Every structure is written in C-alpha cells, then in structure tokens.
Amino acid sequence: GAGVSQSPSNKVTEKGKDVELRCDPISGHTALYWYRQSLGQGLEFLIYFQGNSAPDKSGLPSDRFSAERTGGSVSTLTIQRTQQEDSAVYLCASRRGQVYGYTFGSGTRLTVV
C-alpha cells in the first residue's frame, strides 16, 4: 500500500489478556520501528528491526512485550498479561534507506480495562 498500515485501529482488552498488534510497512522499506505514546506524552521507543540484523529491543519495558518481523515485512507486537499502564497508542514506522525520513502509521489505540 501507499502508507504504513496498522491494525486494529482501536483495541479494548481486559487486564490480564494477551493482545497482538499488527504493522504492515511500506513495501521495500527495510527498517521498521515500534513506538508507544501515552496520553499527553512524547514517543517512547520500543523496538527496531533493520533488515536481517538482530532487532534492537532496548526499549521494551518488560518481558511481557515482544515483537517479531516475518519475512522482512509484516511485524507483530505482542503484549502478554496486559496491565492498565499498557494503555497507550502504539505507533509503527518504516524507513526505506539511510537518507529518508520515517513514515508513521496511524497507530493502534490500546485500552486496558
């Protein structure tokens, strides 16, 4: 597609359940990023995939968070045993090469009740 696509756009889940968030990057973009934006806050880096290299997981807040990128394209962010503090907008971005800017998706708004 023309842009970065994220699904679902909204997700309400009960505390303790697992959730999966999906990101379809722009075709041909080698780098993929996940960020989290809590209400009224800036963007918190979570994880970064670059080609076939090992991902940079340094931003994942706990071991309940994990992400994978299959075939160098689609990525899934999984949050296990969700907590209320996980409520946020989860944003995905992709980048084509070294020079270009990062294109963000519209995000998934996660609400844990």
Next chain:
Amino acid sequence: GEDVEQSLFLSVREGDSSVINCTYTDSSSTYLYWYKQEPGAGLQLLTYIFSNMDMKQDQRLTVLLNKKDKHLSLRIADTQTGDSAIYFCAEREEGGKLIFGQGTELSVKP
C-alpha cells in the same frame, strides 16, 4: 542516555512567525527531524536536516541547526490556525533509532 528537550507550549497570533526550539545531547546524531501531530492523527514528517547542514528552507518552514550547541529550531512563517498542532523534534542515532522530544503544543490565535 540520549535526550531531546523541547518547551511544552507556544502560543502565537495568526500571521506571526513561530519558533519552536529543541536541544539534544547525542553529538553523533546524523539527521534531525521535525514531525507534526494534529489532534487524533498520526505523525506527519515536516522536514529533516542532515547534521552537516546549518539551515534548510522549505516554503514557510526554516530549520536552523547549531551543532556546536546541539540546538535545533523550526521557524514557521506567517503562522495559520491550521498550523495548530504538536510539533516533535527527533534525533536519529548512528544506529538508526529515532529519539523524540516531548513535543511542543503550538496554539495559533486568530
């Protein structure tokens, strides 16, 4: 660790110029970016500047970079009510990770 700082709020009158400032700590940053986020919307890339440049102009937007002081600014000429949004400064680390500031909320009054 690396840090990016911005003032949280800026209020201007329609037609005036707006200047949003940002400071960063990572001297090895390769690119610096400005993103715009309108209410309920995603992040829109406005412009970026390579770290060996001092200035970049794109229509109403002017980016100034003082690498010695690690200071970046975004000037919006002839600010319009449609420019009201949150503006994020971001630095790109050598490894490719983007570090964002907290965002500056620009309010444009008619």
